[in-house]
Amino acid sequence: MILWFDGRLRDHAEPVVLATDHGLTVGDGVFEACELLDGRPFALSRHLDRLERSAAGLGLPIPDREVVRRAVHEVADAWGTELARIRILWTGGPGPLGSEAAWGPGTLLVAASAVGAPHAVSVAVVPFVRNERSAIAGLKTTSYAENVRALAWAHEHGGDEAIFANTRGELCEGTGTNIFIEDGGALLTPPLDSGCLAGVTRAVVLEWAREEGIEAREETIPLKAIHEAEHVALSSSTRGVVPVVAVDGRALEPGPLTQQVAEIYTRRHVLTPDP
Template structure:
């Protein structure tokens, strides 16, 4: 296996071979997408902001009506995977599903399924985005939950890639700016950073929350407010945040070129420094 294709997998209390079959065909995470997950950065062999990610994993599980995973077991599994991975940059993915169940939408029988895996991730870079014709439903039963029901994101990202973009950006049913497939969006305008509020239907990103906290501590004005989707076609400066991107500038929207904004650059530097200094903020 080449380094870029290397995968470390934990399941059932121990590390497994990357090609070893593990999950039952009746697992609800597979059959109906009844599961949740988290993905956090492995930086120097340590998972970044693991506590915040586990808290969100539990919120997402509760939102789907799933029993909560044993946090101590998850931490131990992540530590074992991280140690096996080593020092190079990676993503660790924590998957928790409802477990085996009927081949339909009735509740699973359980018990839940836990899989923790690590794989290489590329270094963050500036991004181009495309605004997709699909929308986020801010009133959906799974709005704001990080679930395994990701087909919508897969399709949107493919649509963006077909148009030469790195990421897709969604509006919601109110034609407001919402989020990317795996990112939160910040608009730099009038000396402040603006980002959609959680009631827009966007995910409560861990990096989003840290950027808001750390930027405000540094004296940067950050506001959570509803924004029209069209602002991405008018703003001079945009940024994306995520656990594996950190803070990166948007350099094009639907082919319109943009320059990195001064606040984006300032906050990116703050985040880059503090996320190394504070591994579990």
């Protein structure tokens, strides 16, 4: 791991966060995870845009974008060209041991670690739901205990990733992925009002697919559709676009649109590092 904190690179084992940091005590923080490809963070501007939106949604101060950029590039330069994930963490900083607002100043941590190559996945639909009316719906916060529990449940039931419905019984998202279904020659993904995260890869996939003549759109999808669909795909910053090969044990084949869009994404994201 390569770690940056408070203006410089650190030993990854060095203690850097106070015990009273609100990101630790109450999950009052936001983060981004970028793919580091050939030493370059992919779609960094979009990730920083979302980091700022998430911070504003939590009522946190907005981090200095240039400081964050500088930290990311220092970490990327130190890491090298091996495939990796860069994680940008911004919290409210020190605060009370309760739900009152943090005292600040905010805490910024940037780290890189290795990731494996993307691969096809199986999914399990979990018995828990996303609350599309939650105060943190659509924000990429450090409050990930719900995801940890859901992913563990999915693993216990033969899935690599967990899939959530929302409180209305609509298809929503995975723990760290957006979901696509092929339907009638189109690639469909749940709209943001389903409560799903506005995935950076999701947005890029929709844009690039349309530019290359593929019908790709947001559409409200009932949960039952994932149990009936012939072809399903997931997207995320470290996965790109990958096919789903099983839903709750029901085997699926990679779909033609999934394969086409995955090829487009793989080709173009190498050529356009900050779309």
